[in-house]
Amino acid sequence: MALYLLFLLCVLSAATFSFSSGAGTAATSPTSSPATAPAPKPPPSTPISSAALDPKQLSALESLNIPTSKNPCSPPPRSGGAPPTATCDSSRPFRHLVSLTLTNCSDDVALSLTALKSLSTLTSLSFIDCPISPIRFPPELSSNLRSFTCISSLKKLTGVWLSRLHNATDLTVSRVSITASGPWVILSGMKFLHSVTLSQANLSGVLPKHWQPNLTYVDLSGNNLKGKIPASLTRLENLAHLNLSSNSLNDTIPSSIGDLSALQNLSLAKNSLSGSIPESLAALPALTHLDLSSNQLNESIPNFIRDMKKLKYLNLAGNNFRGVLPFNSTFIKGLEVFKVGDNSNLCYNRTTLGSKVKLGIAPCDKHGLPMSPPPAKDSSSSDDSSDSSDYDDYGNSEGKKKHHSGPNKVVLGVAIGLASIVFLIVFLVCLAKCCK
Incomplete structure (x- = not known):
């Protein structure tokens, strides 16, 4: 009997163990085979643009x-106040x-x-x-700024205020008065500067003698800068744009201007520069814009300019150039803008450019000198001839014929009148004799 009870106890124990193992397997099966189980969904993420x-x-x-x-940080709506x-x-x-x-x-x-x-x-x-x-920027902001632009803003600035932006690579200040003894106060400490515009800022003083070597863009136009253009400015091998127009710069254009091998745009207009156009400009193959107008440049216009293949804008007006214009019609037609007027000692060759061009200068006579302007016309025709500053009536043979035909007609009329009077006298004499 005891043996029989022991046998039943073993059977029950085995059954209980089997049931427990099966339940445990069933409970752990979802995690024991993760490849077949669905992956849990991640929490919804917010797009960066909407953060x-x-x-x-x-x-x-x-x-x-x-x-x-x-x-x-989100793009502003197109309608309403932006x-x-x-x-x-x-x-x-x-x-x-x-x-x-x-x-x-x-x-x-x-x-x-x-x-x-x-x-x-x-x-x-x-x-x-x-x-x-304006107020003084905190040091952290001044140090972090790489680009600063101020156009018709902040009322009035000082050179010291701007000089604190010592890590700037791009500085633009235009149509804002800057109080400084010269541009060097602003630029001397900016070691990383690539582009600088300080235009129409009432800046006085002279151009800096030292420049940051990485400069590619310099615009100091519309100020009161004086003195000569320093040769150090021509050592900026990466400079592509140089605008020093509308200042009081004098002396001559540096002969080393041709060292600016990357230069594409050069404007020195409205200064007091004298002398000739440096021959070194011929070494600027990328130059597309050249403005030397309203200066006191003299001597002749060099021939090499017509060989500058990429040139599209050329303004030499308002100087003291003399001699014969060295350009032909093909060169002039290839330019988008060409101005050469207001050079009283400069003339153009009519055989090269024709007699009806309008350049604002006189045609040349046989000695290569400007022809005298035609006599002034009466006020009634002044409006019609106001755009004929190039004296385009010169060389017009038809006009000359008309000019010389006037006296011939007068002489012919007088002769006919005298002949008529003589005939009338003879007729009256004969009539008187017949009446006797």
Whole structure:
């Protein structure tokens, strides 16, 4: 009997173990074969473009009374008032401003140091038509800025204020008065500068003697700069654009100007430069724009200019050039803009350019000198001839024939009149004799 009970106990134990193993296998089977089980869904992610701006920076924009949307990092709507143009990074959970452009600011926009500290992540900052009062930027913002633009904005700046942007690679200030003893105050500490525009800024002084070697674009036009163009400026081998127009620069154009091998645009107009056009300009194969107008340049226009194949804009007007214009019609027609007027000692060859061109200079006589202008016409015809400053009536043989035919007709008329009187006298004498 005891043996029988022991046998039943073993059977029951085996059955219980089998049931427990089966239940355990069933419970763990979903995780024991992950290849066949569906993967869990990840939490929904927010696109980068819709991530919100850092609340501190949003509050900073609002404190400046700058109208912004709830998320300036998103593209602004096309309709309605457009918020400032902004570019943000892709950091999470909040994005940060890296560029900001403020345009047409209202009168209640005012800069504050606290707000600008919150915007120290900016690397590009632009003010366009924002005549607000400037304040000193916090050091973090001044150091981070790589691009700074100020056009008709910030009322008045100083050279020292701008010089604090020492890491800038692109500096543009136009139509804003800058108080400085010269451009060197602003530029001397900017070691990474590639492009600089300081135009119509009422800058005085002389051009710097030292320039950053990486400069590719220089525009200092519309100021009160004086003195001569330093030879050091011609050592910028990467310079493609140079505009020094509308200043009071004097002396001559540096003979080393041809060392600017990458130069494409050169404007030295409206200065007091004298002397000749340097022959070294012939070494500038990429030059497309050349403006030397309104100076005191003299001597003859060099022949090499007509061999500059890429030249499209040429303005030599308002100088003291003399001699014969060395260009033919093919060269002139290949230019988009060509001006050479107001050079009283310069003339053009009629056999090369024809007699009806309108260049603003006289045609040459047989000695290669400008022909005298025609006599002044009466006021009734002055309007009709106002555009004939090139004296295009010269060389017109038809006009000369008409000019000489006038006296011949008068003589013929007088002769006919006298003959008629003689005939009448003879007739009256004969009639008197017959009556007797």
